[in-house]
Amino acid sequence: MKEKMINAIEVQNLHKSFGDIKAVQGVSFNVNQGEIFSLLGPNGAGKTTTISMLCCLLRPDEGDALIMGHSIRKDPNRVKAVLGVVPQDIALYEDLTARENLTFWGKMYGLRGSTLKARVIEVLEIIGLSDRANDRVGKFSGGMKRRVNIGVALLHKPQVIYMDEPTVGIDPQSRRSILDSVVDLKNHGMTVLYTTHYMEEAQELSNHIAIMDHGEMIACGTHQELVRIVGQMDRITLTIGSSAANEESDDILRAWKAVDGVRQVTSDDGAISLLADDSNQVLPSIFEAAATNGVRITSVDIKEPNLETVFLHLTGRALRD
Amino acid sequence: MKIIDIALKDITRSLRSAVALVFMFGIPLLVTGMFYFMFGSSSSQGQFNLPRTKVVIANMDRGGPRLQASSKSVPGGIKANTLSDLVVKVLQSEKMADLVDVSLVPDAVTARLAVDKRQAQVAIIIPANFSRQFADPYGQAVIEFYQDPTLTLGPGIVKSILNQFMDGLSGIKIVITVAQDQLQPKDYSLIGGIVQQYLETSMLQSENWAAELLDERAPGKLPKTTGSLERILGPIMGGMMIFFAFFTGTSCAQSILREEEEGTLPRLFTTPTSQSTILSGKFLAVFLTVSVQIVVMLIAGKLIFHINWGDLPSVACMAAGVVLVASSFGIFINSLLKDSKQGGMVFGGVLSFTGMVGMVRIFAMNAPGAANLGNTVSLFVPQGWAIRGILQTINGSVGIEVFINTLVVLAWSTAFFTIGVWRFNRRYI
Numbered sequence: 017m018k019e020k021m022i023n024a025i026e027v028q029n030l031h032k033s034f035g036d037i038k039a040v041q042g043v044s045f046n047v048n049q050g051e052i053f054s055l056l057g058p059n060g061a062g063k064t065t066t067i068s069m070l071c072c073l074l075r076p077d078e079g080d081a082l083i084m085g086h087s088i089r090k091d092p093n094r095v096k097a098v099l100g101v102v103p104q105d106i107a108l109y110e111d112l113t114a115r116e117n118l119t120f121w122g123k124m125y126g127l128r129g130s131t132l133k134a135r136v137i138e139v140l141e142i143i144g145l146s147d148r149a150n151d152r153v154g155k156f157s158g159g160m161k162r163r164v165n166i167g168v169a170l171l172h173k174p175q176v177i178y179m180d181e182p183t184v185g186i187d188p189q190s191r192r193s194i195l196d197s198v199v200d201l202k203n204h205g206m207t208v209l210y211t212t213h214y215m216e217e218a219q220e221l222s223n224h225i226a227i228m229d230h231g232e233m234i235a236c237g238t239h240q241e242l243v244r245i246v247g248q249m250d251r252i253t254l255t256i257g258s259s260a261a262n263e264e265s266d267d268i269l270r271a272w273k274a275v276d277g278v279r280q281v282t283s284d285d286g287a288i289s290l291l292a293d294d295s296n297q298v299l300p301s302i303f304e305a306a307a308t309n310g311v312r313i314t315s316v317d318i319k320e321p322n323l324e325t326v327f328l329h330l331t332g333r334a335l336r337d
Numbered sequence: 338m339k340i341i342d343i344a345l346k347d348i349t350r351s352l353r354s355a356v357a358l359v360f361m362f363g364i365p366l367l368v369t370g371m372f373y374f375m376f377g378s379s380s381s382q383g384q385f386n387l388p389r390t391k392v393v394i395a396n397m398d399r400g401g402p403r404l405q406a407s408s409k410s411v412p413g414g415i416k417a418n419t420l421s422d423l424v425v426k427v428l429q430s431e432k433m434a435d436l437v438d439v440s441l442v443p444d445a446v447t448a449r450l451a452v453d454k455r456q457a458q459v460a461i462i463i464p465a466n467f468s469r470q471f472a473d474p475y476g477q478a479v480i481e482f483y484q485d486p487t488l489t490l491g492p493g494i495v496k497s498i499l500n501q502f503m504d505g506l507s508g509i510k511i512v513i514t515v516a517q518d519q520l521q522p523k524d525y526s527l528i529g530g531i532v533q534q535y536l537e538t539s540m541l542q543s544e545n546w547a548a549e550l551l552d553e554r555a556p557g558k559l560p561k562t563t564g565s566l567e568r569i570l571g572p573i574m575g576g577m578m579i580f581f582a583f584f585t586g587t588s589c590a591q592s593i594l595r596e597e598e599e600g601t602l603p604r605l606f607t608t609p610t611s612q613s614t615i616l617s618g619k620f621l622a623v624f625l626t627v628s629v630q631i632v633v634m635l636i637a638g639k640l641i642f643h644i645n646w647g648d649l650p651s652v653a654c655m656a657a658g659v660v661l662v663a664s665s666f667g668i669f670i671n672s673l674l675k676d677s678k679q680g681g682m683v684f685g686g687v688l689s690f691t692g693m694v695g696m697v698r699i700f701a702m703n704a705p706g707a708a709n710l711g712n713t714v715s716l717f718v719p720q721g722w723a724i725r726g727i728l729q730t731i732n733g734s735v736g737i738e739v740f741i742n743t744l745v746v747l748a749w750s751t752a753f754f755t756i757g758v759w760r761f762n763r764r765y766i
Contacts, residue, residue, distance in 0.1 A: 071607045096609040108599035109346070111353045123342045124608040275642075 020176055023072070024207035031078035032065050039065040041231045042079070047209060047224070049175075054218035055211040056323060057228035063211040064104060066228070067180050080276075084175050093240065097126070100169030104184060107168075110154030114145050114164050117153055117170060125172035133169070133306040135171055143167040143197075152193050159190025166197060176207045195221060197231040200208045215323040222301050227327060236331050243321045246329040250277060250295040251319045253308045254288045254302070257312040271305040278302075282332055289328055339610050343618025344625055347725050349584075351626050361585050361630045364576035366637060372573050375644055389438045390491030391457040392428060396421045396441065401468030418508070421463040422443050426478070427502055428461075430494075437495060449483050451457055457494045458562040459484045461499070471510060478510075486609075556634050571644045575727035576699045578634040579720055580692040582659055585630050586667030587688060588679075589623040593761065610653040620758070623664045649732030651739045655726040658746035662719045665750040668757035672764075694718025698728070719749040 032040040047053040054198035068074040072092035086094040143163040183191045226236040277298040280291040398421030448460035462481035471478035484492035596602035638644040701711025715721030
């Protein structure tokens with residue numbers, strides 16, 4: 017018999033506005049225990065505001081969320097006790113050493129004495145900085161700081177961990193290391209709520225993905241479920257000559273939209289994206305329309321359906337930084 | 338417990354900042370040290386060493402009616418035939434030897450030339466009719482005081498001595514005039530007796546006449562162990578200590594804004610630690626850091642510069658007041674700021690301005706005309722009250738005077754703290 021999954025996070029109709037700006041509008045989703053759940057969306061989509069409400073930094077205008085059964089409205093202290101938070105920006109004391117940072121944050125999570133000492137040593141090993149424990153964090157590289165930043169959230173062995181875009185602005189090697197550590201956390205039974213605007217990360221890590229845009233959740237499911245939204249459509253990205261891009265772009269866009277088998281055409285900064293049922297079938301017609309309109313195609317890129325395609329399909333915009 | 342953890346973390350961070358250390362300890366000690374080396378040195382055991390002022394005297398007085406002052410009526414039992422002799426012998430006396438180096442010249446031209454050639458700093462020229470004019474009820478006995486215009490301190494002291502001496506003689510002249518008016522026919526013998534009686538009861542007869550002539554030699558109101566150098570250094574170091582304690586208070590309290598910008602404060606708010614605990618820890622850090630600064634500075638002042646801060650209970654009272662007002666002022670000021678970038682303006686502007694206004698009391702201390710105004714103006718800012726407190730303890734005040742000042746300082750502190758905490762609570766809780 018299949019074991020019933022328990023929700024680590026239950027988000028119910030969250031709303032948050034800042035003045036006239038509706039940052040989050042009616043967001044609801046559930047996260048099972050022991051899984052990685054990604055919130056994917058461009059900057060300003062409302063991911064960080066959602067996370068801020070879930071870790072009790074912001075009070076929702078409407079709605080509620082249960083974290084391991086504790087309400088963020090009624091029982092924020094219990095919520096905080098089961099949560100580990102990795103903020104988007106590095107939030108450490110640069111004039112303290114790695115050990116001093118971990119010790120201080122451990123105390124803030126209620127750890128004391130030998131338990132704290134032992135846990136600090138364990139976390140230093142987990143983040144691979146035992147040999148640099150007594151160096152000031154200010155002297156660390158960006159990647160090392162990121163690791164300490166994550167280490168702080170692990171000190172009290174939280175049941176749920178929020179990671180808010182932890183790979184922004186770091187080198188590929190450190191990024192790889194962080195992604196591996198996220199998978200590691202999941203393997204240790206932690207529930208991870210991960211926000212990112214990198215489609216590849218969400219695709220690689222997540223059991224479930226929610227796509228957010230303009231404060232709303234526009235899709236939620238597994239990677240396969242989301243891709244199924246756009247069916248078997250290919251994404252064709254075209255680059256055209258600069259003069260044509262400026263003068264005749266509207267005509268060519270209309271011409272391509274009229275091609276049989278092309279479902280959607282969008283233009284963004286000189287790059288034109290097309291969603292098509294079958295790229296092999298539509299490409300000759302696309303080139304023909306270009307020639308008729310005097311437009312020179314300088315590059316063609318064809319991709320199988322992915323989260324980027326889903327976002328494009330749902331919003332009419334590319335998922336960009 | 339978490340409050341203490343947060344406070345200790347903040348203190349550790351403050352003490353690891355070179356800039357903070359310079360402001361907390363370096364600059365106050367440096368400024369005091371500069372005054373210390375300007376006015377004295379450690380080898381002089383804290384005594385105020387002034388170079389002797391070279392004085393040339395041209396005494397051309399031809400005398401007048403016989404001077405009837407007995408040796409016991411004049412300073413140090415000096416014997417003098419004329420009034421000008423008395424002036425010369427007072428300046429040549431042993432008690433003046435460490436202040437003035439007197440030599441005699443035959444005439445006024447030589448005396449002035451000695452000053453012009455910088456062989457002497459002061460020339461005192463006593464005219465030929467000095468004694469006669471003095472004896473004449475309607476005459477004016479004038480001594481010419483010729484000094485190097487580039488010098489102030491040495492000639493100032495000589496002038497002060499001479500003025501006090503001449504004030505005493507003026508009293509004698511009044512006695513003579515009144516006696517001449519009242520006694521008909523003129524009974525010079527009786528007048529002589531009256532003058533003598535006056536002299537015996539006047540300042541000139543005093544055992545401590547030299548001390549009364551020069552205030553620097555008579556620290557009467559001060560604790561006996563306080564030397565002249567410490568009397569200068571005490572207020573300076575006290576003022577510097579308070580000036581920079583306010584900087585420390587503001588800088589430490591600014592860590593609340595800095596932590597908000599660095600993201601550590603929001604992160605703290607995601608831990609199972611209440612916002613009020615976090616803010617209390619931050620406030621405690623401000624108080625403890627300023628306390629460390631004040632205690633270290635008081636001890637350093639005592640050990641390095643031999644400053645006598647006053648009796649222990651009064652000093653403790655004053656120090657507690659300074660810690661509270663400097664810390665709460667920092668919390669208050671930062672609660673008004675939007676972010677730490679505005680802090681630069683506050684540091685450069687508000688703190689410097691209020692600090693200088695508070696220190697007007699010290700700047701004006703030795704200027705009788707400006708002292709009252711300075712004292713009043715300085716009380717418009719909290720620094721002024723804190724400095725008033727420290728000057729009270731240095732001057733040996735105890736009891737109600739110190740207590741009242743501390744109460745006022747506490748009132749400032751309470752007002753600042755209440756507003757600051759209220760504004761921070763509104764912001765974060």
